[in-house]
Amino acid sequence: MxxxxxxxxxxxxxxxxxxxxxxxxxxxxxxxxxxxxxxxxxxxxxxxxxxxxxxxxxxxxxxxxxxxxxxxxxxxxxxxxxxxxxxxxxxxxxxxxxxxxxxxxxxxxxxxxxxxxxxxxxxxxxxxxxxxxxxxxxxxxxxxxxxxxxxxxxxxxxxxxxxxxxxxxxxxxxxxxxxxxxxxxxxxxxxxxxxxxxxxxxxxxxxxxxxxxxxxxxxxxxxxxxxxxxxxxxxxxxxxQTPPQPTDALEKRGLSIFATSVCAQCHTIQGTGTNGRVGPNLTHIASRPYIAAGSLQNTDQNLAEWIADPQHIKPGIKMPMNFYSDEDMRALVAYLKSLK
Ligand code: HEC
Ligand SMILES: [Cu+2]
CATH class of the missing domain: 2.60.40.420 (Cupredoxins -  blue copper proteins)
Known part of the structure; x- marks a missing residue:
């Protein structure tokens, strides 16, 4: 057998x-x-x-x-x-x-x-x-x-x-x-x-x-x-561990976008005063090899595409589309990627 x-x-x-x-x-x-x-x-x-x-x-x-x-x-x-x-x-x-x-x-x-x-x-x-x-x-x-x-x-x-x-x-x-x-x-x-x-x-x-x-x-x-x-x-x-505050200018900008925009209504990153519970906790998002429940590898490119249009990847989820300039998106992704 x-x-x-x-x-x-x-x-x-x-x-x-x-x-x-x-x-x-x-x-x-x-x-x-x-x-x-x-x-x-x-x-x-x-x-x-x-x-x-x-x-x-x-x-x-x-x-x-x-x-x-x-x-x-x-x-x-x-x-x-x-x-x-x-x-x-x-x-x-x-x-x-x-x-x-x-x-x-x-x-x-x-x-x-x-x-x-x-x-x-x-x-x-x-x-x-x-x-x-x-x-x-x-x-x-x-x-x-x-x-x-x-x-x-x-x-x-x-x-x-x-x-x-x-x-x-x-x-x-x-x-x-x-x-x-x-x-x-x-x-x-x-x-x-x-x-x-x-x-x-x-x-x-x-x-x-x-x-x-x-x-x-x-x-x-x-x-x-x-x-x-x-x-x-x-x-x-x-x-x-609570992730250290970013020192890099781009990452700092990313943090301020995250903490002051819609993201904070649904997500939490420890140490930033955000406490949304609708979506996944992102405190150590950079340590995860995949995002969106195994749908995408956690690369810069995929993160940017996900944040811009998650409905394209998983239609029907609770996360809306987001419109950012290229520069803002780069900052947001750089910040998220720093959260090891
Ligand atoms: C209305 C609620 C809501 C808002 C606003 C929102 N998200 Fe989400 N987010 C979710 C939900 C729900 C998921 C899980 C989707 C899934 O995998 O099915 C998610 C997933 C994610 C993921 C993947 C996490 C993982 O581990 O899989 C990232 C990264 C993310 N969101 C970033 C952002 C950023 C950055 C913003 C702001 C620009 C934002 N989200 C705004 C609800 C939201
Ligand atoms: Cu199911």
Whole structure:
């Protein structure tokens, strides 16, 4: 069966673009491993059932033809053969019930095993909020809420540590799915839920919304960066810092445009007195490799195009078009790019 696994795996991998990996049959964590084994078990068993059914069907068709050829009188009741057919059907029904029952039990046990991480009392808690059409990630520091970190469309986790995720939605139902690490989990407005996962292998994995939530549902992706605990701590403490005030003239101009224009109504950059919560927190926007929920790479060019006409890239989102002179746009982009 190795070749089959390989073929499926490479098909799945070739679908995953942009450097990250996105595949449910390439588990990178203990929850996903459980799900992957269950998936393969289901595939093997259902494939076997399919082959058996096809063989039986083939035999039945072939036999029927022979019987006609022998021109058995239509009125003669072939009681003996009927009995045999009835027995076969009974055995088949019994086997189906047993198989389905066994699959149900395994599936149930997998579900229980996946939930077992809760017992480890994870130290890291991340609140993820679904928005049309982006993800807000909040790293919660229970001891010191001023150390909470707000970012978007990007999840950093240390390898080998249990993570607690709190899910909520502000608008419609979304579903968080990072196939390499866990199964789908719904985000239902007014009903916060919790789940646990752990990454066992460093890497970059793509996740996405798996429940149709409106026009830009397909452009609602996020990246999971599983890294060593040291790298994770470095990332987290960098995110906790308030970015230094710009000293460069162009960046200063960018800051004043940002802080005094519409941007501030919807976005927050720590240390600038802005506190909009409609769009993603931009305090460390330059540290994110992608913007607009995985739609664009975070380059100067893309940022400028996004700010000028986000509706062209994601029609229907809450961010309006903005009209700036080339010089103002350069200043704005230079400032945003300084927010490492
Ligand atoms: C009416 C609210 C609103 C205004 C005004 C607004 N934005 Fe946005 N912005 C959003 C929303 C919502 C998103 C998320 C869109 C998405 O990805 O679906 C966003 C996304 C962004 C992003 C991408 C962030 C990321 O991590 O993906 C940048 C950069 C950005 N806005 C910059 C600006 C700038 C600069 C201005 C001012 C010129 C501005 N925005 C004005 C609502 C707004
Ligand atoms: Cu969605």
């Amino acid at each position: 190795r070749w089959a696994r390989f073929a499926l795996l490479s098909a799945a991998l070739s679908l995953a673009s942009c450097g990250g990996n996105q595949s449910a049959v390439d588990a990178a964590g203990i929850q996903a491993e459980r799900l992957e084994s269950l998936w393969w078990l289901f595939l093997y068993i259902t494939a076997a059932v399919y082959v058996i059914v096809m063989i039986v069907l083939g035999v039945a068709v072939a036999r029927r033809r022979r019987a006609t050829a022998a021109s058995v009188p239509e009125t003669s009741p072939d009681i003996k053969r009927d009995n045999r057919a009835a027995t076969i059907v009974k055995v088949a029904v019994a086997l189906s019930v047993v198989t389905l029952f066994a699959l149900m039990v395994t599936s149930f046990r997998t579900g229980k095993a996946i939930a077992s991480l809760a017992d480890e009392k994870p130290e890291i808690a991340i609140k993820i909020t679904g928005h049309q059409w982006w993800w807000e990630m909040e790293y919660q520091d229970e001891g010191n809420p001023s150390h909470n970190v707000l970012t978007a469309n990007e999840l950093h986790v240390p390898v080998g540590r249990a993570i607690k995720v709190l899910l909520q939605s502000t608008d419609v139902i979304h579903s968080l799915w990072m196939p390499n690490l866990h199964g789908k989990k719904d985000l239902v407005p007014l009903y916060p839920t919790t789940f646990y996962f752990e990454a066992s292998r460093p890497g970059t994995y793509w996740g996405q919304c798996a429940e149709f939530c409106g026009y830009q549902h397909a452009k609602m992706r996020f990246m999971v960066v599983a890294e060593s605990p040291e790298d994770f701590s470095k990332w987290l403490s960098a995110q906790q």
